[in-house]
Amino acid sequence: MHFYIELTQDYLKLQQQTLYLAVQVVDRFVMTKRVKSTKLQLVGVTSLLIAAKYEERFPPPVSNSTSPATNSFSFVMIDLD
Numbered sequence: 001m002h003f004y005i006e007l008t009q010d011y012l013k014l015q016q017q018t019l020y021l022a023v024q025v026v027d028r029f030v031m032t033k034r035v036k037s038t039k040l041q042l043v044g045v046t047s048l049l050i051a052a053k054y055e056e057r058f059p060p061p062v063s064n065s066t067s068p069a070t071n072s073f074s075f076v077m078i079d080l081d
Contacts, residue, residue, distance in 0.1 A: 004044050012060050014052055021051035 008019040025047035029035070035043055052059035 003041070004048065007045070008048065012048070012052070014048070014060070015055055018048070018051045018055040021055055022047040025050055 004022065005019065008014045008016075008022070022044070026044055029043060029047070049059070049062065
């Protein structure tokens, strides 16, 4: 969870409401689907991008979201556009 807070506040400079919505999205997704621990970071970053599209006036592009994720996944895995 610390990773998502740091990503939201320090790197992407998103509002707290965006973080809260992203946590709700992760919770709901994990309740309905079994997620491997290796894919949990992908689910979290994707939920931040979805939440940012709802809450932020100018949501960050996908390319900004993957840098701090230590290249754990590719752009193809989180294509939202």
